[in-house]
Amino acid sequence: xxxxxxxxxxxxxxxxxxxxxxxxxxxxxxxxxxxxxxxxxxxxxxxxxxxxxxxxxxxxxxxxxxxxxxxxxxxxxxxxxxxxxxxxxxxxxxxxxxxxxxxxxxxxxxxxxxxxxxxxxxxxxxxxxxxxxxxxxxxxxxxxxxxxxxxxxxxxxxxxxxxxxxxxxxxxxxxxxxxxxxxxxxxxxxxxxxxxxxxxxxxxxxxxxxxxxxxxxxxxxxxxxxxxxxxxxxxxxxxxxxxxxxxxxxxxxxxxxxxxxxxxxxxxxxxxxxxxxxxxxxxxxxxxxxxxxxxxxxxxxxxxxxxxxxxxxxxxxxxxxxxxxxxxxxxxxxxxxxxxxxxx
Amino acid sequence: xxxxxxxxxxxxxxxxxxxxxxxxxxxxxxxxxxxxxxxxxxxxxxxxxxxxxxxxxxxxxxxxxxxxxxxxxxxxxxxxxxxxxxxxxxxxxxxxxxxxxxxxxxxxxxxxxxxxxxxxxxxxxxxxxxxxxxxxxxxxxxxxxxxxxxxxxxxxxxxxxxxxxxxxxxxxxxxxxxxxxxxxxxxxxxxxxxxxxxxxxxxxxxxxxxxxxxxxxxxxxxxxxxxxxxxxxxxxxxxxxxxxxxxxxxxxxxxxxxxxxxxxxxxxxxxxxxxxxxxxxxxxxxxxxxxxxxxxxxxxxxxxxxxxxxxxxxxxxxxxxxxxxxxxxxxxxxxxxxxxxxxxxxxxxxxxxxxxxxxxxxxxxxxxxxxxxxxxxxxxxxxxxxxxxxxxxxxxxxxxxxxxxxxxxxxxxxxxxxxxxxxxxxxxxxxxxxxxxxxxxxxxxxxxxxxxxxxxxxx
Numbered sequence: 056x057x058x059x060x061x062x063x064x065x066x067x068x069x070x071x072x073x074x075x076x077x078x079x080x081x082x083x084x085x086x087x088x089x090x091x092x093x094x095x096x097x098x099x100x101x102x103x104x105x106x107x108x109x110x111x112x113x114x115x116x117x118x119x120x121x122x123x124x125x126x127x128x129x130x131x132x133x134x135x136x137x138x139x140x141x142x143x144x145x146x147x148x149x150x151x152x153x154x155x156x157x158x159x160x161x162x163x164x165x166x167x168x169x170x171x172x173x174x175x176x177x178x179x180x181x182x183x184x185x186x187x188x189x190x191x192x193x194x195x196x197x198x199x200x201x202x203x204x205x206x207x208x209x210x211x212x213x214x215x216x217x218x219x220x221x222x223x224x225x226x227x228x229x230x231x232x233x234x235x236x237x238x239x240x241x242x243x244x245x246x247x248x249x250x251x252x253x254x255x256x257x258x259x260x261x262x263x264x265x266x267x268x269x270x271x272x273x274x275x276x277x278x279x280x281x282x283x284x285x286x287x288x289x290x291x292x293x294x295x296x297x298x299x300x301x302x303x304x305x306x307x308x309x310x311x312x313x314x315x316x317x318x319x320x321x322x323x324x325x326x327x328x329x330x331x332x333x334x335x336x337x338x339x340x341x342x343x344x345x346x347x348x349x350x351x352x353x354x355x356x357x358x359x360x361x362x363x364x365x366x367x368x369x370x371x372x373x374x375x376x377x378x379x380x381x382x383x384x385x386x387x388x389x390x391x392x393x394x395x396x397x398x399x
Numbered sequence: 400x401x402x403x404x405x406x407x408x409x410x411x412x413x414x415x416x417x418x419x420x421x422x423x424x425x426x427x428x429x430x431x432x433x434x435x436x437x438x439x440x441x442x443x444x445x446x447x448x449x450x451x452x453x454x455x456x457x458x459x460x461x462x463x464x465x466x467x468x469x470x471x472x473x474x475x476x477x478x479x480x481x482x483x484x485x486x487x488x489x490x491x492x493x494x495x496x497x498x499x500x501x502x503x504x505x506x507x508x509x510x511x512x513x514x515x516x517x518x519x520x521x522x523x524x525x526x527x528x529x530x531x532x533x534x535x536x537x538x539x540x541x542x543x544x545x546x547x548x549x550x551x552x553x554x555x556x557x558x559x560x561x562x563x564x565x566x567x568x569x570x571x572x573x574x575x576x577x578x579x580x581x582x583x584x585x586x587x588x589x590x591x592x593x594x595x596x597x598x599x600x601x602x603x604x605x606x607x608x609x610x611x612x613x614x615x616x617x618x619x620x621x622x623x624x625x626x627x628x629x630x631x632x633x634x635x636x637x638x639x640x641x642x643x644x645x646x647x648x649x650x651x652x653x654x655x656x657x658x659x660x661x662x663x664x665x666x667x668x669x670x671x672x673x674x675x676x677x678x679x680x681x682x683x684x685x686x687x688x689x690x691x692x693x694x695x696x697x698x699x700x701x702x703x704x705x706x707x708x709x710x711x712x713x714x715x716x717x718x719x720x721x722x723x724x725x726x727x728x729x730x731x732x733x734x735x736x737x738x739x740x741x742x743x744x745x746x747x748x749x750x751x752x753x754x755x756x757x758x759x760x761x762x763x764x765x766x767x768x769x770x771x772x773x774x775x776x777x778x779x780x781x782x783x784x785x786x787x788x789x790x791x792x793x794x795x796x797x798x799x800x801x802x803x804x805x806x807x808x809x810x811x812x813x814x815x816x817x818x819x820x821x822x823x824x825x826x827x828x829x830x831x832x833x834x835x836x837x838x839x840x841x842x843x844x845x846x847x848x849x850x851x852x853x854x855x856x857x858x
Contacts, residue, residue, distance in 0.1 A: 137699050139699075139702065140629075140696060140699045140700065140701055140702030141631070141699050141700065142629045142630050142631045142666055142700070142701055142702065143629055143702045143703075143704060143705070145631065145666075146629060146662055146663075146666055146704070149661060149662035150662040152661075152662075329705060332703070332705050333702075333705040335689070335696045335702050335703060337685065337686070337689060338686070341682065368707055368708060371708075372708065
């Protein structure tokens with residue numbers, strides 16, 4: 056059921072070994088990468104399975120779109136190489152379980168999928184989201200987070216149900232076909248992960264940046280250029296959809312923000328560190344966060360913009376302590392539109 | 400009785416004595432399951448001298464006298480089991496001295512936890528006292544005298560261990576100073592004198608009335624953090640507690656187990672709170688604690704929960720307001736628990752007993768533990784909220800509490816601040832020579848038997 060579209064043949068023929076040698080965390084030379092690839096393809100234990108920090112980046116690095124990361128997570132689960140202590144994983148699986156309390160409701164476009172972040176529904180306001188409907192909750196949660204826990208089985212089990220919930224309870228009877236994904240993770244799930252696992256998606260996912268870009272075009276007369284230097288914190292799930300990156304530049308250009316040129320951006324982006332803590336690697340989390348924040352500060356950033364709420368929750372406070380304002384992309388756009396932020 | 404009312408009114412003023420049914424009703428009960436027992440009078444003294452006069456009056460009239468702090472003991476210890484006078488100490492709530500350098504506070508016995516906490520925050524922000532997880536109106540005196548524990552108990556033991564000295568009115572009316580204050584103007588400690596504090600600690604007011612006490616204060620460090628270690632095998636928990644406590648950098652170590660919400664069922668959570676004067680020190684302490692549990696983490700059988708900021712904020716609160724919310728989970732304001740003081744080795748057995756007893760009695764359970772000292776023992780609590788308006792619910796909780804008290808004793812623990820029936824269970828197991836000594840001490844200090852009769856009743 057839901058077999059992964061991963062080809063061992065393609066992987067075996069690959070001469071780049073980008074998935075392993077470009078990894079920012081494994082620090083692997085070509086010779087070791089070759090050895091470990093063989094082990095992985097033979098279904099054997101490998102230090103890659105043990106040491107992978109689950110940053111998703113190899114999905115982006117693979118030149119063939121062969122899903123090396125999804126395969127790796129499948130192997131972790133098959134061999135019981137758990138990235139996170141078992142009680143934590145089990146508890147998280149229970150914590151994020153669908154409550155089964157969804158009730159059908161009519162929605163009108165644009166429909167904003169807030170994933171499982173009910174505390175952020177207040178962000179859907181102002182001219183950018185005029186007339187929007189929001190959907191949110193455990194019963195529409197994309198569940199891609201289990202990639203961090205070696206638990207593709209949970210994704211395979213829950214994701215089809217979540218997709219059906221969105222379609223059957225909200226979109227279908229409302230005659231709506233498009234779903235704006237507020238969180239990178241949802242967009243990555245529906246456009247990248249679901250097809251890789253052969254899970255059909257009956258609606259058209261729209262990335263929040265794509266949506267914002269078009270709205271900013273509509274509202275361009277109202278924009279007051281920010282004239283601010285802004286760092287962008289790329290999320291792990293954005294590795295699944297690197298095609299969204301130019302939209303960040305377009306948005307920044309439209310709102311008069313300067314995307315600061317820094318070391319840890321784009322393909323070289325660093326993880327927010329939350330997952331390292333779940334993996335009990337606080338030292339790594341501290342180190343990565345420090346490097347990332349030093350980099351933002353050195354580049355002169357006044358804002359750090361996020362697309363992932365989980366990254367914002369993780370890095371928000373340390374960033375603020377460095378004198379940089381953490382902010383979601385839509386809130387930054389709202390400032391440019393003169394709508395300000397709540398309470399200010 | 401009319402004369403007694405007048406005499407009490409002459410001592411404290413007519414506004415601070417009552418024999419009216421509404422006051423007697425309120426003072427007849429606490430939020431626990433024990434049956435109400437009405438006092439004949441309620442008196443609120445304001446000074447040591449007023450307390451002394453009331454004690455002398457009660458002694459002369461051979462009338463029971465029941466000292467009371469915040470009235471939140473839950474196990475009915477401040478009910479007037481044999482009628483008489485409830486001596487409500489809440490007007491004696493002055494904070495008399497804070498010695499910053501020697502880190503102690505001298506307070507009147509009715510000073511509440513919340514008052515001292517707020518006072519220190521405003522006037523001595525670098526100091527704090529060990530706050531129990533009771534509502535802020537619980538008194539410093541009451542909690543120390545029942546061997547309470549709190550947010551610094553891992554670092555410094557029971558609250559009675561943090562006691563520097565006391566002023567006590569003996570049942571015969573003498574005002575006695577205990578500790579350094581008996582010999583020196585300073586309330587710095589109980590050593591090097593013969594330690595008489597034990598004559599009043601854990602006696603539930605049967606040996607005298609404490610009017611003042613000095614307690615130790617501790618650094619209030621500006622940087623705080625908490626790690627929540629999670630396992631799903633109770634057999635591992637003593638090792639977790641032993642290792643984490645052995646590092647000696649935490650302030651408080653507590654465990655909590657509950658079937659609600661669903662994600663918590665079957666897991667054991669150990670909160671390890673620590674604090675520091677600098678961010679680097681905080682990280683250093685975190686790393687030491689984590690290193691102590693490395694073996695369990697690398698076996699993947701336990702680990703620290705990733706905590707979203709709001710959840711972490713809740714766990715850093717002192718007192719924990721979420722406990723108060725749980726206490727009213729059945730609505731109707733009823734809550735009681737058995738706190739079994741026991742070795743940490745008994746954690747798995749106590750954990751299973753809590754689940755089994757709740758299942759047998761058809762009630763909701765919540766269990767947990769606070770580590771005392773470096774894991775020298777723990778206060779393992781079995782909490783049973785109930786709806787006071789539903790008599791069958793009260794009965795269920797009462798039966799669960801009785802069974803839990805028996806089970807705690809059976810496994811080698813001792814119920815803390817035990818209800819009068821549980822005191823009898825403890826006495827039934829006590830060494831006869833110990834019992835005889837308790838009897839001799841009580842007879843010596845309280846020859847008329849006026850002090851909180853019905854508690855620790857060995858005569």
